Structure formats: structure tokens, C-alpha cells
Amino acid sequence: MKTVAQVDITWHTGNTTGEACFSLSTGVTALIGPSGAGKTTLARLIAGLETPDTGTITLGGHTVFDSQKHVTEPAQSRGIALVPQESAIFPHMTVYENISFACRIGETELMDLCEKAGIRHLLDNRPHQISGGEARRVAIIRAMASAPKLLILDEPLNGLDPLRRKDMMALIRKLHHTTGQAVVMITHQAEEMLTVADSAVLMDGLRATIHGPLHTVFSHPETARLLQLDDAGELIAAEICDRADGMVACALGEQKLWLTDDGEEMGSKVRLRILGRDVAISRSRVEGISVINQIECCLVHVNRGDRSAALMLVPKGTDLHLTSRITCRSLDALALREGDTVYALVKAVAVKELVVTARNAGGS
Amino acid sequence: MISDFELAALTLSFKVAIWATLLSLPFAILIGLVMARRSFPGKTFVEVLIHAPLVVPPVVVGYLLLIALAPNSAFGGWLEAVGLSPAFKWQGAALASGLMALPLMIRAIRQAFEAEPKAYREVASTLGAGPWRRFWRISLPLALPGILSATALGFARAVGEFGATITFVANIPGLTQTLPLALYSAAQSPGGEAAAARLALLCLIPALGSLAVSEWLSRRARVKRGLA
Numbered sequence: 001m002k003t004v005a006q007v008d009i010t011w012h013t014g015n016t017t018g019e020a021c022f023s024l025s026t027g028v029t030a031l032i033g034p035s036g037a038g039k040t041t042l043a044r045l046i047a048g049l050e051t052p053d054t055g056t057i058t059l060g061g062h063t064v065f066d067s068q069k070h071v072t073e074p075a076q077s078r079g080i081a082l083v084p085q086e087s088a089i090f091p092h093m094t095v096y097e098n099i100s101f102a103c104r105i106g107e108t109e110l111m112d113l114c115e116k117a118g119i120r121h122l123l124d125n126r127p128h129q130i131s132g133g134e135a136r137r138v139a140i141i142r143a144m145a146s147a148p149k150l151l152i153l154d155e156p157l158n159g160l161d162p163l164r165r166k167d168m169m170a171l172i173r174k175l176h177h178t179t180g181q182a183v184v185m186i187t188h189q190a191e192e193m194l195t196v197a198d199s200a201v202l203m204d205g206l207r208a209t210i211h212g213p214l215h216t217v218f219s220h221p222e223t224a225r226l227l228q229l230d231d232a233g234e235l236i237a238a239e240i241c242d243r244a245d246g247m248v249a250c251a252l253g254e255q256k257l258w259l260t261d262d263g264e265e266m267g268s269k270v271r272l273r274i275l276g277r278d279v280a281i282s283r284s285r286v287e288g289i290s291v292i293n294q295i296e297c298c299l300v301h302v303n304r305g306d307r308s309a310a311l312m313l314v315p316k317g318t319d320l321h322l323t324s325r326i327t328c329r330s331l332d333a334l335a336l337r338e339g340d341t342v343y344a345l346v347k348a349v350a351v352k353e354l355v356v357t358a359r360n361a362g363g364s
Numbered sequence: 365m366i367s368d369f370e371l372a373a374l375t376l377s378f379k380v381a382i383w384a385t386l387l388s389l390p391f392a393i394l395i396g397l398v399m400a401r402r403s404f405p406g407k408t409f410v411e412v413l414i415h416a417p418l419v420v421p422p423v424v425v426g427y428l429l430l431i432a433l434a435p436n437s438a439f440g441g442w443l444e445a446v447g448l449s450p451a452f453k454w455q456g457a458a459l460a461s462g463l464m465a466l467p468l469m470i471r472a473i474r475q476a477f478e479a480e481p482k483a484y485r486e487v488a489s490t491l492g493a494g495p496w497r498r499f500w501r502i503s504l505p506l507a508l509p510g511i512l513s514a515t516a517l518g519f520a521r522a523v524g525e526f527g528a529t530i531t532f533v534a535n536i537p538g539l540t541q542t543l544p545l546a547l548y549s550a551a552q553s554p555g556g557e558a559a560a561a562r563l564a565l566l567c568l569i570p571a572l573g574s575l576a577v578s579e580w581l582s583r584r585a586r587v588k589r590g591l592a
Contacts, residue, residue: 047490075489082490088483092505092588101501102491126588139487146491 001025001198004182005150009055009065011045013038017053018206020045024150028176028183030193030214033203034226039186040085042208043152046184047082048075060149080150081143085158087135089127095138096123102146113141116174133164137171144179152184157192169195173355190227194218194235194273195354202226233275234321235354240264247292247348253317258292259351271355276310276325278350282343283334293346297322302338304328311336313344322346366562372538373546374566377523380454380542381570384462384522385515388469392514396473397503417528418467426460426531433459433532456533457540461522469518476510477503509582516578520571543567 005024010017018038031039044050046057048064051072057065059080064073090098103110114120117137122130130138136156143151156172157165173196176183184201187193193200193214200217202210204226210217215235217223238250238257248264249256250272257272264270285294297313309331313322322344336342366374395414399407417425431437434451435444443449450456480503488498504511526544533540535549547563550556 049486049490074494075486076492076494078490079492080490082487084483084487086483088481088487090484090488090502092585101488102493104492143491148490 001027004060005046006056006058007046009045009052009057011041011050011052013041013206016206018042020203020208022201022208022211024182024184024201025199026180026182027198028173028185028196030197030200031184031186031203031208032190032193032200032217032223032227033188033208035188037188037203038206038208039188039203040154041206042203043082043154043184043186046150047080047152048073048078049082079148080152081146081148082152083136083139083143083154083156085154087132087139089135089138089142091127093127094123095119095125095127095130098127098138099123099142099145101142104147105145110141110145113144113175113178116178117141117171133160133168136160136168140172140175144175144181147179148181150182150184152186154186155188156185157187157189165192172196173357177357188227190218190223194271233273233278234323236272236274236320236322238270238272238320240266240268240270252295252315252320255295255315255317257295257346257351258348259353260348262353262356264353264356269355269357270353273352273354274322274346274350275352276323278346279313279322279324280345281311281324281326281330281334281336282345285343286345289345290347291345292348293344293351295322295344295346297342297344299336299338299340299342302331302336304331313342315344316341366566367559369537370546370559370563370566373541373543373563374569376454376457376538376540377542378570380457380461380529381519381522383455383458384465384525385469385519387458388462388466388518389511389515392466392469392473392518393511396470396514397477397499399470400474400477414470415467417464422464422525422527423531425463426528429456429460429463429528429532450533452533452536452540454533454540457525457529457542458522460528460532461525461542464525464528465518465521468521469514472514472517473507473511476507476514479510480506509585512581512585513578516574519574523570523574524567543570 003023003025008021010019012018018041020042033039041050045052052065052067054067056063059078063071064078065071090101099110111120119134119137119141122134127135140153140156157168160168169192172185185196197214199213200211201208202217202220202223210220210222218235238252240248241251242249242256243261243266246261247258248261249258250270296316298316299311300314301312303310308325308327311324311326313324314320315322324344433440433443435441435449440449440451450459484502485498488502524544529542530545535541535545543563543566547560547567550560550563
């Protein structure tokens with residue numbers, strides 16, 4: 001992935017100094033952290049609505065802020081569109097006037113985006129006639145239509161009910177694939193990050209220094225602590241390769257991981273999350289059990305805790321990871337050692353499918 | 365029914381008040397915007413200065429205008445030489461009424477600008493809109509109901525202006541005698557009671573009319589964006 005922006009700045013909020021140092025790549029980046037971590041402030045600093053104390057911000061190789069060289073480009077010439085939490089739809093304009101306020105794409109493309117976002121029938125409405133969720137979609141389309149080099153969405157899923165959250169997450173990915181614009185999505189929920197993002201920046205206490213591809217950030221110990229994930233589990237990127245009896249299978253090397261069929265196309269790429277507590281361990285294949293997935297793995301690492309242990313497993317013939325959390329008693333009973341070959345038992349219904357991307361679409 | 369003398373006062377009043385309002389409006393918008401958005405050293409002093417015409421007796425304002433712009437003053441003499449002297453002309457009446465209306469207009473317009481959430485301007489700027497575009501497309505239309513009522517208020521104030529006008533441009537029938545000045549003259553002259561009563565009623569027309577028009581316009585603007 002190409003680097004889109006470099007951020008290396010400090011700022012202050014009251015008496016506290018904030019610090020951010022990371023790079024943003026093409027694709028969707030989640031800026032994730034607990035409430036009050038300074039995510040919105042950081043977004044405003046990058047967009048040019050506030051000024052950092054020191055440091056540099058470059059966008060597409062062009063410096064938009066440099067404290068030493070006294071470069072501070074105003075927000076309007078940075079090409080960074082920010083969609084605030086409150087959407088800020090201009091109340092004196094129709095929906096159409098809103099989205100064409102700063103439109104730099106063709107009418108056909110604009111209508112295509114509206115169609116995809118499901119706001120095409122709202123174009124003649126006034127902002128007070130549409131719902132909060134619709135207003136948010138209008139705000140996102142308005143920002144995308146301005147053809148920004150970077151699009152920042154501040155908590156786009158806040159306040160939506162679970163069904164609309166799911167739709168919105170899918171929409172953000174779909175729109176991102178259509179425009180190819182780099183997107184930063186601010187969130188405080190791991191679920192949103194795992195579903196939408198390709199990479200992530202972790203932020204806490206006005207510090208944003210842990211960043212990288214989603215897998216890297218997700219497996220960082222800080223992530224589990226900050227987001228209070230009692231069970232992080234593993235993220236697996238795989239491809240749908242088989243279908244039978246109301247189930248689909250993903251290839252894990254030579255083996256198959258079965259999960260419930262949600263109508264995914266053959267060959268589509270999926271992102272799966274398997275929690276450690278949903279993975280049981282056996283020394284050999286088990287007959288007469290409802291668990292369909294029995295994945296032959298190499299036990300590469302045992303992390304023994306007070307009461308439970310976390311096992312890191314590598315399915316045979318892959319470089320993927322699975323984690324399993326079992327009690328110390330089971331660990332001792334099976335006399336598990338690093339290097340052993342074991343079977344990971346995973347219930348098909350425990351496999352959480354986060355993202356489906358059709359075979360011919362770009363991205364992951 | 366209505367004498368030529370009263371009709372002349374009525375039309376002159378309209379002319380003076382319209383010019384006074386048009387003259388003050390751009391300044392009121394500019395000053396209202398600056399006072400709503402900027403903070404600068406000496407802002408309190410400027411604030412006091414702007415509001416002075418509201419609290420200082422209007423006669424004082426007329427007197428100051430007279431000192432500054434009368435033909436025997438330096439600046440007034442120059443204005444006279446280039447043919448722009450406002451003293452003892454209807455233009456002078458417009459200037460005096462405009463000055464008296466200005467603080468009221470600034471106050472209303474400033475409140476309208478202050479009521480606009482910052483988020484609209486910020487979003488517009490991240491969408492690539494510069495200060496001018498933000499002003500014309502966002503701030504001005506959003507403040508429009510406030511600007512309209514400010515205009516009506518200013519117009520009504522200008523129509524009713526008495527003290528500053530009579531001090532600065534005197535009370536010359538057909539030239540500087542607006543409705544309140546004509547009413548004053550009628551009330552002063554023996555047997556002018558009927559004329560005074562008619563003039564008093566005439567004074568109500570522009571005042572109430574402008575308020576009604578502004579209410580209607582700002583209501584329409586509010587309905588359009590679902591606020592009423």
C-alpha cells in the first residue's frame with residue numbers, strides 16, 4: 001500500500017501535550033482509541049481546523065504543515081475533507097445543493113455515489129426532512145464529491161442502531177472501493193475497526209504512535225488493554241473455496257474452515273474473526289462430535305497465565321495464526337508442549353465473518 | 365384628506381429612511397460580522413463606541429455631525445467645495461438617521477452571525493471553500509432572517525429619527541422636514557391639531573409596515589429550513 005500522508009506533530013489540550021507520529025496508507029485506516037483520547041482533536045489538526053505546536057504534516061508528498069519552516073496551509077487548500085459527528089448538513093440548502101456545494105466529480109459519478117448510498121430519492125428534500133442516518137450519508141457523499149486526497153470520518157457509526165451500523169460499515173467500504181480515496185475512520189469500537197479498516201492507528205491519552213496494518217495493530221498488547229477486549233482472538237483473511245449443505249468453506253492451506261453460508265460468491269475474499277475462547281484443543285481427530293472444523297495445527301507458543309493459558313497455533317501449511325484459550329488444568333491434562341501437533345476444534349457458528357469482498361473488487 | 369405638505373413629508377421620510385437603511389446596511393453587516401467573529405485589543409472600546417448613539421441624546425449626535433460636517437468646518441468646507449456637503453439637505457437627514465439606526469442594526473446582525481454553528485464553516489473549509497465562498501454561501505444566507513429584521517428595525521428607527529436630524533439639517537419644509545419634524549411643527553403651530561393627528565397616524569405606516577414585511581420575510585426563511 002502506498003503512503004498517503006505522514007503525520008508527526010505535537011499539540012496541547014489544556015496542560016496536556018499530545019503527540020502523534022504515524023503514516024497513513026491508501027485504503028481505510030481506523031483511528032481507534034477510548035473516548036477522550038483526543039481522536040477528534042487529532043483529526044481537526046490534520047484537517048487544518050486547528051494548529052499543532054510543532055512538527056510536520058505531509059500529504060501526498062506535499063507539506064501542508066511545518067512548524068520550523070512556518071508552513072501552515074489553510075484547511076481549504078489541504079484537500080482533506082472532514083465529516084464531523086454531527087454531519088453539519090447546511091440547513092438552508094436542499095440535499096442536492098449540499099452534495100454539489102464542493103463537487104469536483106462528474107454528475108454521473110455523483111449520481112452513482114448517491115445511488116450506492118441510497119440517498120438518490122432524497123435529493124430534493126430539505127435537511128430537516130431527512131433522518132440522522134440519512135444526513136450522515138449525505139455528509140459522507142458531500143465530502144467524497146469534493147474529491148479529497150484524504151477523507152476523515154469522525155465516528156460515522158455513532159448513534160446508529162445495530163442494523164444500520166452494519167449497513168453503514170458496508171457502505172463505507174463500498175464507497176471507498178468506488179472512489180479509491182484514502183479514508184480515516186475515527187472509532188472507539190474494535191468491531192468497527194475490524195470490519196471496515198485495512199490499517200489502524202491506536203490512540204490513547206493524546207498519544208497516537210502505534211500504527212500499521214490491521215493485523216499488527218490488532219495483535220499489539222496495548223490494543224486489547226485499551227479497547228478492553230477480554231478476548232482478542234485472531235483475524236484471518238481467506239477465500240471462499242467450497243459450498244455444501246448450507247455451508248461455505250474457506251481455504252486454510254490444504255484444509256478447509258467451514259462456516260454458515262450467507263450467500264457469498266465463490267472466490268470472494270472474507271475477513272474472519274475467531275475468538276480464543278471458541279477454539280478447543282484435541283490431541284487427535286474426534287469422532288462423534290458436532291464440531292465440524294478440526295484444523296490440524298502446530299502449537300507454536302504457550303502463554304501460561306494464572307488460571308488460563310493462551311495457545312498460539314499455526315494451521316498446517318499456512319502462515320496464519322489461531323489462538324486458543326484453555327484452562328491450565330486442560331493444558332496439564334493434555335501435556336501440551338510447543339512444537340506439538342494438535343487439532344483446533346472450531347464450531348462453524350463461532351466463526352465471525354466481518355468483511356466480504358467480491359472476487360473482482362480491489363482491496364482486501 | 366392629506367395635504368401637499370403632509371404628502372411631501374411622507375415621501376421625504378421614505379426617501380430619507382430608505383437611503384439611511386441602505387447606507388447603514390453594508391456597514392452593519394461588516395461590523396456585525398467582525399464583532400461576532402474576531403477578538404482584538406480594544407474590542408470593548410469599539411463596542412462602547414458603536415453603541416454610543418443608543419444612549420447619547422440624539423441631539424448630541426446631530427450636534428457632533430454639525431461640528432464635523434458643517435460648511436464652516438475644515439472637512440465640511442471641502443465637502444462643500446466638491447458639492448457633496450450634506451448639511452441642511454435631505455442627504456444630511458439620511459446620514460443622521462442612518463447613524464442613529466446603525467447600532468440597532470449591528471446588534472441584530474451580530475446576534476444572527478453568532479447564532480451560526482461553527483461546524484458549517486469548518487466543514488465548508490475542509491471541502492475547499494475559501495473565506496469569501498463561506499461567507500456568501502453559508503454565513504450570509506444563514507444570517508439572512510436576522511439581517512432582514514435588522515433592516516426593518518433600522519428602517520423604522522430611521523423613519524422615527526428626530527433629534528439628530530433637526531439638529532444637523534434643521535426643519536426645512538420640502539427639504540429636510542421628515543414626518544416627525546412635520547408633526548413637531550404642526551403640534552407647535554396654533555390650529556395644527558388635526559394635521560398633527562394625521563401625521564402621527566402616517567408615522568405608523570412605515571414603522572408597522574416595515575416590521576410586518578420583515579416578520580413575513582424572516583418567517584418564510586425559517587419555514588424553508590424547518591425552524592418554524
